[in-house]
Amino acid sequence: MSIIRYNPNDYVPSTFSSLVDRFFNESLTRNGGSVFVPKVDVIESDNAYEVHLAAPGLSKDDFKIEINDHSLTVSGERKFSNEKKEKNYHSIETQYGSFSRSFTLPENVDGTKINAKYNNGILELTIPKDEKKALKQVIKVS
Secondary structure, three states, X not given: OOOOOOOHHHOOOOOHHXXXXXXXXXXXXXXXXXXXXXXXXXXXXXXXXXEEEEOOOOOHHHEEEEXXXXXXXXXXXXXXXXXXXXXXXXXXXXXXXXXXXXXXXXOOEXXXXXXXXXXXXXXXXXXXXXXXXXXXXXXXXX
């Protein structure tokens, strides 16, 4: 029998999306598979959006970045490394496998000037805003 830490939030998902994610992710791990879904931070500044994707252990050649009709998709694969078996124990805690994360881009971005760099396990995408396509307008009442 294994010991499982109790977390009261495990039984009541905060959103429908987290319920669906939990259902599919747990069914994969219960069947012996591993799920690797990099965590993402999205930051907006006055002149750009930044997407930071945490994927340690990969190289810059492991990523595939595509833009298709206002949709940005980052995909890749973390390959399984050698497992260690010593003194009657067997341990693999690192998640591995293929992943794909997609984001809908707003209308005010310039997709031709997206910059990507990979540094210390973080893929940083900089998506500049197009000044000509400003989404915010101020209308004065006369």
